[in-house]
Amino acid sequence: MGSGQVTSTSEPFDFQGKHVVVAGLGVSGVPAAKVLHARGAVVTVVNDGDDARAREQAAELEALGITVRLGDGSSLPEGTELIVTTPGWQPDKPLFLAAEQAGVPVWGDVELAWRLRGLDGRKAAPWLAVTGTNGKTTTVRMLASILTAAGLRTAAVGNIGVSLLDVVLGEEQYDVLAVELSSYQLHWSPSLRADSAVVLNIAPDHLDWHGSMEAYARDKGRIYEGNRVACVYNVEDRATEDLVREADVEEGCRAVGFTLGTPAPSQLGVVDGILVDRAFVENRQKNAQELAEVSDIDPPAPHNIANALAAAALARAFGVPAPAVRDGLRAFRPDAHRIEHVADLDGVAYVDDSKATNTHAAEASLAAYESIVWIAGGLAKGATFDELVAKSAKRLRAVVLIGADRALIRDALARHAPEVPVVDLDRTDTGAMLQAVTEAKRLAVAGDTVLLAPACASMDMFTNYNQRGDAFAAAVRELGA
Template sequence: MSVNLDTLTSWDADWSQLSVVVTGIGVTGFAVADTLAELGASVLVIDSLKNDHNRQAADTLRIVGVKDVLLGDEFVTGLPDAAAIDNKIDVVITSPGWRPDHPVLQAAQSADIPVWGDVEFAWRVRQRAGKRTAKWVVLTGTNGKTTVATMAESMARAQGLDAVAVGNVGTPILDAIRFPDGFDLLIVELSSFQLHWIHHIEPEASVVLNLAEDHLDWHGGFEHYVADKAKIYENTRIAAVYNDEEPKTMRMVEEADVIEGCRAIGFTTDTPQRSMVGVVDDLLVDRAFLTQRGTQALELAHFADIGSPTPKHMVSNALAAAALVRAVGVEPAAVQAGLRTYEPEPHRIQSVAHFHDVLWVDDSKGTNPHATDAALATYDPIIWIVGGLTKGASYEELVKTHKDHLKSVILIGTDQAPITTALQRHAPAVPVHCDYLQDTTVEVANGPAVMQHVVHLAHQLADAGDTVLLSPAAASMDQFPNYNARGDAFTEAIAALLADINYPGY
């Protein structure tokens, strides 16, 4: 190793002697490589896909100073080969989607070459002479991450802070760090993939929102998934926030090595105890961030400030967001103002149509059973559109809990066995449809065509008072590029249906 990595703790450190392999040329990998090139490091980018998008990204990176980009057939399949090309590698910085058992990452670790994620790199370059250094609050969980991150952003902005939600929410952390004027606060949403490669960050506040089985194939089991999530609490400075209704998160806080003086702060949809935020009647209240918390509580907001109706999971999300920003001094009035101006994210329990007294709801962001649990609890009766890539998850408890809400089930996706098994066992009387599989004109891989068929079928099944709910409880990549495309296909199919039936206004 030609560089002492311990000296690389600011933007202004000498990065020019560093030799780096960046794995992946997607949004995250591109941001990492672009930043390293600006810092003067020697950078090799590798990616197994050689499509138009990646070729264009590669051309751009070469222009800004990246040493080389290897795509497709040129892709380096092991670090010994990469080392031969690059002579000497000091560190590998990996994109979140790359599994730890990938040959490149395994070779790096076998050769004692450090592997960082983009978050580790971003933390090291966050300080820059002449610019504000933003405080970080960080969050993770199986579900609700983006909602909490964007709620917290709205609250912080209502306080007058230059705040932005970054990370897994879509905006790379490095893009915010490179922003010319800097920010006061970064609300950093972290996936379990990103947390796996974190070595040392020191956030002001941190939270694990909830835990359920997800990405078990990537992590190699639930225990490893939980262990990676728990890393978010390490070195927290002010508030390690846990979900009082999920004891695992409290145990994570108890076992974390936090900075001296950091407090454990709970959130609950019940009456809060001391050092917690929670609910009294239809109010969100704070018994954590005030001096007289033993005998008093501060009013933060009303349920109506979140929206009507106010599902339990949204109250929980609002409380978690409030705890994060209260830890960095956001006042109660700004919490309320932020909730009032908050715009819910698309594709998350989003009403997209209402005709013939049937409600159509897009919850394409429900990519696992835990996420779909909140959607199924919100409506009754339901025509449930479900299926996709199940990622090793179990559907037994989900179906058992909500079987009485189900009027009919329409299956999509290529991985249907775990869902059909759960339905046969716990809801045998509920009709299950996958009629599009019998239609030779519809290919299973053609997601938009399947969705057109499914929406027409749901229209035939629905009666006045029903809700047609797209909440797949599975990932989308078998039929769609991502959950956004799946949700868009649903709403587009509804629009086409309305045109077909000559509904007024279409």
């Protein structure tokens, strides 16, 4: 890690009379425009789309005196002094290229929230920040549960679906915030300085947005910049440790690892079914602190244990006592569609991990079970499946494929698991899920797990992964009726 004191660049910003462009409407653009307008900025919202929803949002903003340009998200309005963008807008858009040439700064909604925290007499709660390719939401919610168990006023916010702007400007006061940050959000957050942060893992994802794996990892690594107490990394994922080494942090900030194995000093890990802390204890060369049992984690799948260790590390960095880690993990219940046990039929477990929308998440899901009938497929988003199939082949009893890019998985199975039976359903309608589950039931025997872990996005067949998971659960219930 870089040494020396980091001075935050997030000095108070006077928006009065400033010409600010908000790039994009949606769940983050509309609140950003309202906040900026309320602080005296001259706000212009630009948006690529011009559909009914956009026109409805535009009318709401125009009623406040905010200018909105629909169908025109490329040109930089004259006199622009700042751009605040929604997370999804790609860095290579003409608007941002023009801004760079004109020397106009670009912030994301997270950067705006960071700049506004602590103003107007509010207490600026420290941020414990989480990113990674997979496991972010679960880890942030585990962390919030642990912090709550410690008696701290907290909230799980950010990319989890709770607006940071609403939280930092709201009336409720917090002691600390558990903040989920995506690579998109981190890209546009130049001055964010978390108290402590973790990168859970790094695997290829969103490469079309970032342009390369290196750029994707670099944006993830921004979360470590300026950390004050601890940079938490995954011992089993060297890329996360490399990001810590490259980070410029405050003097005294520590690198803290988490591992599913026995922890070394300055690490958290697992010993004989016990989560153990050798980082935040006195004389960590010789001493360790028991935090919780693996059985306290729901579900106790390997990747979920890793999530719990990461959450525990951030909480311990904030001074949370060991009993609160245990109590928080016991109280935590996972969100739907994340290794969710749906039912047992004829000795076969049916598990919904529709949230496994990429190969890295699917690999973790498949590693949690010994004998699997795997339901997979959807939109590949440029992914390849050879490594996933090769690592998981010994666990597969059979595979049922659905979705637009299922041929990519079928070909990987032919190369690396040719003996595994494959049912290829040439359907991309929502009703295909019932047929997929019916085929999986036919192929499974007592002791197996029928696992929906698609390794793909859902939008070829479903609105989102939630709808896909709901379809799976409904199909299981129909077969069990």
